Amino acid sequence: MKLSKQQKQQAGPYLNLLFSLGAKSRKALRSAVCDLLTEGNDNHNKVAGCLVKASETMLHVPFQIDNYTDFYAGIHHMLFMSEPFSVRKIL
Numbered sequence: 001m002k003l004s005k006q007q008k009q010q011a012g013p014y015l016n017l018l019f020s021l022g023a024k025s026r027k028a029l030r031s032a033v034c035d036l037l038t039e040g041n042d043n044h045n046k047v048a049g050c051l052v053k054a055s056e057t058m059l060h061v062p063f064q065i066d067n068y069t070d071f072y073a074g075i076h077h078m079l080f081m082s083e084p085f086s087v088r089k090i091l
Contacts, residue, residue: 013060014062015062016064019063
């Protein structure tokens with residue numbers, strides 16, 4: 001999916017716009033990046049010079065978080081975290 005000039009400008013340093021495009025776009029990007037990072041891939045040499053060792057990097061929050069983010073961001077996390085307190089396990 002191509003982004004307009006305005007969308008690119010709005011994106012800034014965060015990934016909010018990318019995630020708003022939906023799972024199909026994210027999966028396509030992930031697949032393309034994995035291909036680029038796979039040694040032996042024809043295109044790997046094109047990006048190898050851009051790679052930085054993890055020990056030489058600093059991680060940042062990749063999203064602009066406005067106001068509040070719920071701790072239970074997903075149903076799987078909620079189910080996993082609530083399992084130890086399940087009534088079935090107590091009985």
